[in-house]
Amino acid sequence: MIAIIGAGPTGIGLGYLLEQLNVKDYMIYERETVGESFYTWPKETKLITPSFNGHGFGLLDLNAIMPDSSPAFTLKQEHINGERYGEYLQLIQSQFEINVTEGCEIEAIEPQDKGFLLKSNQGDIEADHVILACGEFNTPKRLFDYGIHYADVETWKDIEGERIIIGSGESAMDALINLNKQGERVLLIHPEKSLVLNHHDPSQTISPYTKERLLSVNPELIRVINNKRVTNISFDGTMYDVTLDDGEVFSTTNEPITCTGFHTVPPVFQQLFEMENGLAKLTELDASTKFPGLYLCGPGVRQSDVIFCFIYKFRQRFLVVIEDILKSMGIEVDEEVKSDYIRQNMYLTDLSCCNTECQC
Amino acid sequence: MIAIIGAGPTGIGLGYLLEQLNVKDYMIYERETVGESFYTWPKETKLITPSFNGHGFGLLDLNAIMPDSSPAFTLKQEHINGERYGEYLQLIQSQFEINVTEGCEIEAIEPQDKGFLLKSNQGDIEADHVILACGEFNTPKRLFDYGIHYADVETWKDIEGERIIIGSGESAMDALINLNKQGERVLLIHPEKSLVLNHHDPSQTISPYTKERLLSVNPELIRVINNKRVTNISFDGTMYDVTLDDGEVFSTTNEPITCTGFHTVPPVFQQLFEMENGLAKLTELDASTKFPGLYLCGPGVRQSDVIFCFIYKFRQRFLVVIEDILKSMGIEVDEEVKSDYIRQNMYLTDLSCCNTECQC
Structure with missing residues (x-):
């Protein structure tokens, strides 16, 4: 059998x-x-x-x-x-x-x-x-104690307010595009030197579909921090603290979106x-x-x-x-x-x- | 050589x-x-x-x-x-x-x-x-004395006002989708029994891309006349008369769009x-x-x-x-x-x- x-x-x-x-x-x-x-x-x-x-x-x-x-x-x-x-x-x-x-x-x-x-x-x-x-x-990879994993989102309409997005792959880009469409501000933090937009193997880069969608986002709502790894997300009951590998901390009242694969x-x-x-x-x-x-x-x-x-x-x-x-x-x-x-x-x-x- | x-x-x-x-x-x-x-x-x-x-x-x-x-x-x-x-x-x-x-x-x-x-x-x-x-x-097929052929359109932004579109293929659908997006009313006249939306050969039907775009048009702006062939387009200096094979005539001040292949x-x-x-x-x-x-x-x-x-x-x-x-x-x-x-x-x-x- x-x-x-x-x-x-x-x-x-x-x-x-x-x-x-x-x-x-x-x-x-x-x-x-x-x-x-x-x-x-x-x-x-x-x-x-x-x-x-x-x-x-x-x-x-x-x-x-x-x-x-x-x-x-x-x-x-x-x-x-x-x-x-x-x-x-x-x-x-x-x-x-x-x-x-x-x-x-x-x-x-x-x-x-x-x-x-x-x-x-x-x-x-x-x-x-x-x-x-x-x-x-x-089986999403949950690397932090807090954060809404991409896999947990039922609809982006539920996700309101300015958000930190952690990640650089397809799911991070999809989160960014959807929140941008809703007019939400986004801070994208990811460990790559830059967003990998071209590679001959589609598995190593962003798909043409997503590249094309990225062309029509409103860039004024997006801030990107390249080359930084998030080491921790903590929550004190009011604020989420997102700590980077260089010690910098970003605080936000809205739970971050973790696109950690x-x-x-x-x-x-x-x-x-x-x-x-x-x-x-x-x-x-x-x-x-x-x-x-x-x-x-x-x-x-x-x-x-x-x-x-x-x-x-x-x-x-x-x-x-x-x-x-x-x-x-x-x-x-x-x-x-x-x-x-x-x-x-x-x-x-x-x-x-x-x-x-x-x-x- | x-x-x-x-x-x-x-x-x-x-x-x-x-x-x-x-x-x-x-x-x-x-x-x-x-x-x-x-x-x-x-x-x-x-x-x-x-x-x-x-x-x-x-x-x-x-x-x-x-x-x-x-x-x-x-x-x-x-x-x-x-x-x-x-x-x-x-x-x-x-x-x-x-x-x-x-x-x-x-x-x-x-x-x-x-x-x-x-x-x-x-x-x-x-x-x-x-x-x-x-x-x-x-080499567009120009079947009538009047009408803007799809191939003549530089940008749909130039095409204002309610329009008659003649045809049922990809170019007719593209004209319809673009005018609909601009909020223009459209009357689509075509000779097929219905719009051919499925066939195993993409050359015989509308592409998935266009089918998908058709899902998001505003149907209130669209009227379709199936199963009628246009036999003539005339112009008296003010009105365009579009004559169908059953003798019916549609008059319009805006030059029709001919998607005649x-x-x-x-x-x-x-x-x-x-x-x-x-x-x-x-x-x-x-x-x-x-x-x-x-x-x-x-x-x-x-x-x-x-x-x-x-x-x-x-x-x-x-x-x-x-x-x-x-x-x-x-x-x-x-x-x-x-x-x-x-x-x-x-x-x-x-x-x-x-x-x-x-x-x-």
């Missing part, structure tokens, strides 16, 4: 693939409901990768999780918000009758002599292989991997280096310098992982399915290509 | 390819300057295909014209306006030292016993092969092709069926039902055409260049894949 933990784009994408391969002995365990993380996004947040139905000409929608499909086509939108993407995942799950057990929280994964024992709120589950497909959004592997499962700087070390085929048979799929995957933190990237490893699992079971992957995945850029094994620099 | 007519994305993309292949005996003849058509777009118009630098993972920017490149990366934008895309083309032309003769208008192409004689405002030019790469924007082949060159319903019949390798050695490249290309009217589509035929020309000259295409084009989805020969329907 293959156990997949999490029914987001990774879990549902893997389930779809297994159905195509006619492998029925799998189950996706989902703590809440299919696509749950997306429903908890801030109401205003959209996928930063644009959807476009170019798959007829070999350019698969950046947010598709299966070949020959397009959220842009189905949802008639280019930048899809969390709720609609969650609905899209539910649609795929029901249309292709993908096995999901909802409301099942996996609390621990215990490696056995052979296979794994999963401890869940619905009892024990035995699995031969386990694929972690939890995503990142539901997400765990690439849920903390509860980190002891199953060799962790290094918050990242899981993986075999060439995305398995744990400590426990063969346990795989990581989704945005948390890293292979040396290659970062898979976009749907259009991590979907290219679905078949790599499934192929390895089936091989260990003596099952050959159906050639027709494999060629579909290859044709639609959903099967990436040669990672040397992934750091291509831009010519123009 | 290979003569290329037009220095837009098609001409510059072909020039780049020839440079890569070390073929130096070519010239791009451009009536005005590199990227000219884009500079004449309405100021507010943007490319409807979103740019994203996904080429490191096999997903080439939809608006790129060469492998391993990305306008999103270079311009730091997702939806690029005409002026910036024109600048982008100029950048490529100068960076790769692509041969262009500006200010050279080709007035006629005369097939000779062998090759072609091009009549231009700079004198006669002899060419062995000719590639028409004129694009469509600079563009010629796929400039009228002056149409006699060089077998034309059928306004489309050029082409060989399997995009040559004129009347004059071998004359090719059509760019948005006007059709192969049976396959429509190439997006950059991400028509760029896939650059190498197909160049390969055919070089073959006739006894030159083999460099395998390394070819494999780059194949790897980045820029070499499409099997057209059976292009009508893939969507699964989701």
Whole structure:
């Protein structure tokens, strides 16, 4: 039995693939409901990768999780918000009758002599292989005692008054853009020398969508402090004190917004991997280096310098992982399915290509 | 000598390819300057295909014209306006030292016993092969005696007052969205049963970008008449009368906006092709069926039902055409260049894949 933990784009994408391969002995365990993380996004947040139905000409929608499909086509939108993407995942799950057990929280994964024992709120589950497909959004990195993490925001309309934003990535920029739109003053504090607005790999920089949105912010409402790390946020009942690494303190009555990122592997499962700087070390085929048979799929995957933190990237490893699992079971992957995945850029094994620099 | 007519994305993309292949005996003849058509777009118009630098993972920017490149990366934008895309083309032309003769208008192409004689405002030019790469924007279809064609609009700010818009394609929708944003009332008249908002091929429907923009128009300012063809626009010095095929007449003091499309082949060159319903019949390798050695490249290309009217589509035929020309000259295409084009989805020969329907 293959156990997949999490029914987001990774879990549902893997389930779809297994159905195509006619492998029925799998189950996706989902703590809440299919696509749950997306429903908890801030109401205003959209996928930063644009959807476009170019798959007829070999350019698969950046947010598709299966070949020959397009959220842009189905949802008639280019930048899809969390709720609609969650609905899209539910649609795929029901249309292709993908096995999901909802409301099942996996609390621990215990490696056995052979296979794994999963401890869940619905009892024990035995699995031969386990694929972690939890995503990142539901395990925010909370570095400080105070601060509203990006993941905690239901809607930016709730966030009133001048705010300190801590961070420099996509979520910090999104917070800044949304508060700016509401006319709120913002002080952005981040540790980079400057905001990284260009890099050939979109995972290392701000997306074109966000760069474009930044062009229309009102700069008079924004102050930026580069090159400073926040070391502490304290609260005395009235004021929040934000302390920087050089000792400077900024005081504010409004709780700061902390855009301090997400765990690439849920903390509860980190002891199953060799962790290094918050990242899981993986075999060439995305398995744990400590426990063969346990795989990581989704945005948390890293292979040396290659970062898979976009749907259009991590979907290219679905078949790599499934192929390895089936091989260990003596099952050959159906050639027709494999060629579909290859044709639609959903099967990436040669990672040397992934750091291509831009010519123009 | 290979003569290329037009220095837009098609001409510059072909020039780049020839440079890569070390073929130096070519010239791009451009009536005005590199990227000219884009500079004449309405100021507010943007490319409807979103740019994203996904080429490191096999997903080439939809608006790129060469492998391993990305306008999103270079311009730091997702939806690029005409002026910036024109600048982008100029950048490529100068960076790769692509041969262009500006200010050279080709007035006629005369097939000779062998090759072609091009009549231009700079004198006669002899060419062995000719590639028409004129694009469509600079040859609008003007079906009526009156009306401001979409191509004539410099900025929507110039267009004041309630307007009749004629058409149902991308340009009609863009006109509607821009006028709506300015608070102008619009009457949209078009011949379709309803606005075609979904089709698996983006060339047959409205783009996700435009669908999304349509979600935020103010519907109170818009009236739509489906299923009616405009047969005439007359003007008595005060009022414009727009006559429909059922005899109904709409009168307005403001000149109607005609979004009646563009010629796929400039009228002056149409006699060089077998034309059928306004489309050029082409060989399997995009040559004129009347004059071998004359090719059509760019948005006007059709192969049976396959429509190439997006950059991400028509760029896939650059190498197909160049390969055919070089073959006739006894030159083999460099395998390394070819494999780059194949790897980045820029070499499409099997057209059976292009009508893939969507699964989701």
